[in-house]
Amino acid sequence: MNHFKIKFSTFLLLLGFCLISTFAFSQVADKIIVKVDNYIILKSELELSYQNYLRSQDGTPDENAKCEILRQLLFNKVMYAKAEIDSVIVLDEQVESEASNRLSMMIERAGGDEKKLEEYLGKSLADIKEELLEPIKEQLTIQKMRSEITADAKVTPSQVRKFYKLIPTDSLPFLPAEYEVAQLLVYAKVSKQEKDRVRKQLLDIRTRIKAGEDFAVLAKEFSADLGSAAQGGNLGYRERGELVPEYEAASFALKPMEISEPIESEFGFHLIQLLERRGNLINTRHILIRPKPSAADMVYTNKFVDSLRNLIVKDSLTFAKAVFEHSADRSSKNNGGRILSQQTGSAKLVAEDFDYNTYLILDTMKLKSVSQPLPFRSPDGKEAVRLLYFIDKSKPHQANLNDDYEKIYQAALNDERARMLDDWFFTAIKELYIDIDEDYNKCELVEGI
Structure with missing residues (x-):
C-alpha cells in the first residue's frame, strides 16, 4: 500500500x-x-x-x-x-x-x-x-x-437564480404533471360496547401474563402493531415526546416490569410493560388491540363527512376550516389538509405518490372540486372516511424558475x-x-x- x-x-x-x-x-x-x-x-x-x-x-x-x-x-x-x-x-x-x-x-x-x-x-x-x-x-x-x-x-434568492442560470438549457429536467391535493380524514367512531369488549380482552391477557404466561408470546399472538409484535411487543428506548401522550404518561408512571391497565390512545388500546427507565428514556413493550367499527358506525361517519361536504360545496364552510376543526390527520391540520409527498415532503405530488384508486378518483374530478365521501383505511389499519379536494394540477414541462422555484431552491441548497x-x-x-x-x-x- x-x-x-x-x-x-x-x-x-x-x-x-x-x-x-x-x-x-x-x-x-x-x-x-x-x-x-x-x-x-x-x-x-x-x-x-x-x-x-x-x-x-x-x-x-x-x-x-x-x-x-x-x-x-x-x-x-x-x-x-x-x-x-x-x-x-x-x-x-x-x-x-x-x-x-x-x-x-x-x-x-x-x-x-x-x-x-x-x-x-x-x-x-x-x-x-x-x-x-x-x-x-x-x-x-x-x-x-x-x-x-x-x-x-x-442560499439567497439571488444565489438560486445564479445556480439556475449555470444549468445548461438542455440539462434542465422535464418534469411530469404535478398535483396539489388536500384531504379531510375522519376516523369511524366506535361504540362504547366495542371499546368495553377490547378493554376486557386486554384485561384477560393481563391476567394471563400475571399468572406466568410470556408477554412476548402473547404480543405476537394478539397485538395489532405488527412491527413491534414481531419483537415481542418491544418498542425499544424512546425519549420523552416520541410516543403519543397517553402511552407516554402511563409508561413513565409504571415501575420496572409493572404492567399497566388498558390505556386508550389514537391507535387503540394498549397493555404496556415498562422494561427499564433511564432518566427521560424508557424501554417498553406493549400489546395493541384496535376496536373495530361496526357497519352502523361506518354509516354514521359517512353521513357526518357528507354533511361537512355539503357545507363546503355551499361555501358555508371552507375546506381548510373543516380540516382544522374535524380532520384526524394531525400532520395536515395546519396546512389546509394538503397531502405531502413521502419522498420529498413537498405538496406538489406526481402520479406515483398516489395509490391506484386515489389516482383514478382524481382523474374523474375537476379542479377546485370536492369528492364524495370515500372509504379509507390508514396505514395502521384504522377505518375512516375522507374527502379529497383537488386544488391544482400542472402540465408536464421543462423545469423553470417561475413554476419550480421550490425544487431549484432545494437543488441550490x-x-x-x-x-x-x-x-x-x-x-x-x-x-x-x-x-x-x-x-x-x-x-x-x-x-x-
Missing part, C-alpha cells in the same frame, strides 16, 4: 449512503482496501455495494460507478473517524432502538415469519440484531456529522451543502492516517504521493 493525498469529487457528496449489510461479507474473498485511522473498508463492502448498484441499473458493468461508490465509502469512513476525534456520539439506546426497528422491518419483509428469516440468514434473531448494531451506529454517527457540518447552509462538506473533507484528512490499496489507483482517488 501507498499513502496518498485524497482527491475528492463533489459528485460523491450528492450520493446517498446506505447501510452495508454485514450478512453478505463472507460471500466475497476479503481483504482490507482502505484504512482510515482505526477504521477499514473491506473489499466485500465495495463489491456488495457495487452489486446492489448494478441490480438497480441494467446490470452492465461500470468501473466508474465502482470508483464513485468507493469514494463514498471513503468519505463515510473519514466522517466516522473524525467523529471519534471530535467526540460526536450517538446514544447506545438510540442505536438499540433503530436496530429493533430494522429487525422488525426485516421480519415483515419475510412475511412476518421469524423462523423463515432465521433460516434464510442462518442466524438467530438475537445474532442478526447484534450484527446490525455497529453498522447502524456508524450510519447514525455519519448522519449526525453531516447535519452538524451543514447546519448553517443557506444541496449544492451549497456539498460545497461545505467538500471544504470540511479536505481539512479533515489532514488529521487522519489514510492508506489505500494500490489496486485502486485506477479510481484516481488521489493526487500525488
Whole structure:
C-alpha cells in the first residue's frame, strides 16, 4: 500500500449512503482496501455495494460507478473517524432502538415469519440484531456529522437564480404533471360496547401474563402493531415526546416490569410493560388491540363527512376550516389538509405518490372540486372516511424558475451543502492516517504521493 493525498469529487457528496449489510461479507474473498485511522473498508463492502448498484441499473458493468461508490465509502469512513476525534456520539439506546426497528422491518419483509428469516440468514434473531448494531451506529454517527457540518447552509434568492442560470438549457429536467391535493380524514367512531369488549380482552391477557404466561408470546399472538409484535411487543428506548401522550404518561408512571391497565390512545388500546427507565428514556413493550367499527358506525361517519361536504360545496364552510376543526390527520391540520409527498415532503405530488384508486378518483374530478365521501383505511389499519379536494394540477414541462422555484431552491441548497462538506473533507484528512490499496489507483482517488 501507498499513502496518498485524497482527491475528492463533489459528485460523491450528492450520493446517498446506505447501510452495508454485514450478512453478505463472507460471500466475497476479503481483504482490507482502505484504512482510515482505526477504521477499514473491506473489499466485500465495495463489491456488495457495487452489486446492489448494478441490480438497480441494467446490470452492465461500470468501473466508474465502482470508483464513485468507493469514494463514498471513503468519505463515510473519514466522517466516522473524525467523529471519534471530535467526540460526536450517538446514544447506545438510540442505536438499540433503530436496530429493533430494522429487525422488525426485516421480519415483515419475510412475511412476518421469524423462523423463515432465521433460516434464510442462518442466524438467530438475537445474532442478526447484534450484527446490525455497529453498522447502524456508524450510519447514525455519519448522519449526525453531516447535519452538524451543514447546519448553517443557506442560499439567497439571488444565489438560486445564479445556480439556475449555470444549468445548461438542455440539462434542465422535464418534469411530469404535478398535483396539489388536500384531504379531510375522519376516523369511524366506535361504540362504547366495542371499546368495553377490547378493554376486557386486554384485561384477560393481563391476567394471563400475571399468572406466568410470556408477554412476548402473547404480543405476537394478539397485538395489532405488527412491527413491534414481531419483537415481542418491544418498542425499544424512546425519549420523552416520541410516543403519543397517553402511552407516554402511563409508561413513565409504571415501575420496572409493572404492567399497566388498558390505556386508550389514537391507535387503540394498549397493555404496556415498562422494561427499564433511564432518566427521560424508557424501554417498553406493549400489546395493541384496535376496536373495530361496526357497519352502523361506518354509516354514521359517512353521513357526518357528507354533511361537512355539503357545507363546503355551499361555501358555508371552507375546506381548510373543516380540516382544522374535524380532520384526524394531525400532520395536515395546519396546512389546509394538503397531502405531502413521502419522498420529498413537498405538496406538489406526481402520479406515483398516489395509490391506484386515489389516482383514478382524481382523474374523474375537476379542479377546485370536492369528492364524495370515500372509504379509507390508514396505514395502521384504522377505518375512516375522507374527502379529497383537488386544488391544482400542472402540465408536464421543462423545469423553470417561475413554476419550480421550490425544487431549484432545494437543488441550490444541496449544492451549497456539498460545497461545505467538500471544504470540511479536505481539512479533515489532514488529521487522519489514510492508506489505500494500490489496486485502486485506477479510481484516481488521489493526487500525488
